[in-house]
Amino acid sequence: MMMTGYGKCLPSDISISQSRSGVTMKGKPEWSVSVTSKCACAQTNVILNCTGFQSVEYVDPLVLTVSTSGDFCLLTPGQPLNKDGVVRFKYAWDHQFSLNPTSTQSSCP
Numbered sequence: 288m289m290m291t292g293y294g295k296c297l298p299s300d301i302s303i304s305q306s307r308s309g310v311t312m313k314g315k316p317e318w319s320v321s322v323t324s325k326c327a328c329a330q331t332n333v334i335l336n337c338t339g340f341q342s343v344e345y346v347d348p349l350v351l352t353v354s355t356s357g358d359f360c361l362l363t364p365g366q367p368l369n370k371d372g373v374v375r376f377k378y379a380w381d382h383q384f385s386l387n388p389t390s391t392q393s394s395c396p
Contacts, residue, residue, distance in 0.1 A: 295328075295393055295395075296324070296326035296328050296330045296391050296392075296393035297326070297391070298387075298388035298389055298390060298391055299388075300324060300325045300326035300330070300391070301322060301323070301324055301325070301326075301330070301333060301368075301388040301391065302322070302323045302324075302325060303320065303321070303322050303323075303335075303386050303387070303388070304320070304321050304323075305318050305319065305320050305321075305383050305386070306318070306319055307319075308377060310379075311379075312343055312344045312379035313343040313344075313379065315343050315379045315380050315381055316379065316380075316381070317344060317377055317378070317379045318377065318378055318379070318380070318383055318384075319375070319377050320375065320376050320377065320378070320386065321373055321374070321375050322362060322368070322373065322374040322375075322386075323371065323372070323373050324368045324369065324370055324371070324372055325370070325371075326370060326393060327370055327395070328370070328393040328394060328395035329367035329368065329369050329370075329393065329394050329395075330367060330368045330369075330391045330392065330393050330394075331365075331366075331367050331368070331391070331392050331393075331394060332361070332390070332391060332392045333361070333362040333363070333368055333388060333390075333391045334359050334360070334361055334362075334388070334389050334390045334391070335351075335359065335360045335361075335362060335386045335387060335388055335389065336358065336359060336385065336386070336387045336388075336389045337353065337357075337358070337359060337360040337384055337385075337386050338357070338358045338384075338385075339357060339358075339384065340353050340357060340360060340378075340384050340386075341380050342378035342379055342380055343379045343380065344377060344378055344379035346376055346377075346378050347376065348364075349363070349364070349366075350362070350363060350374060350376045351363075351376055352364050359389070360386070362374060367394070
């Protein structure tokens with residue numbers, strides 16, 4: 288069995304799924320997001336392209352920090368995303384945002 292990304296993780300090693308939760312917050316649909324790593328190494332400084340990201344629902348900055356420009360988001364600042372680890376958060380807005388991974392740093396033992 289080949290281990291993909293062993294030694295160096297790539298943004299493509301991060302899988303993001305989003306779906307409507309069925310809840311409405313302040314008149315806007317709520318979206319549930321799951322971020323998973325498929326890399327054998329822990330990933331840190333995971334940056335997502337989140338251009339225009341907004342939410343009427345509170346998003347914990349320890350889970351997702353939006354840059355001041357609003358174009359990039361940092362996932363779990365200072366915390367690693369381990370293989371098969373999942374980070375979940377929710378936001379509420381009129382439409383789903385494209386949350387595509389743009390960069391990551393890997394730390395392998």
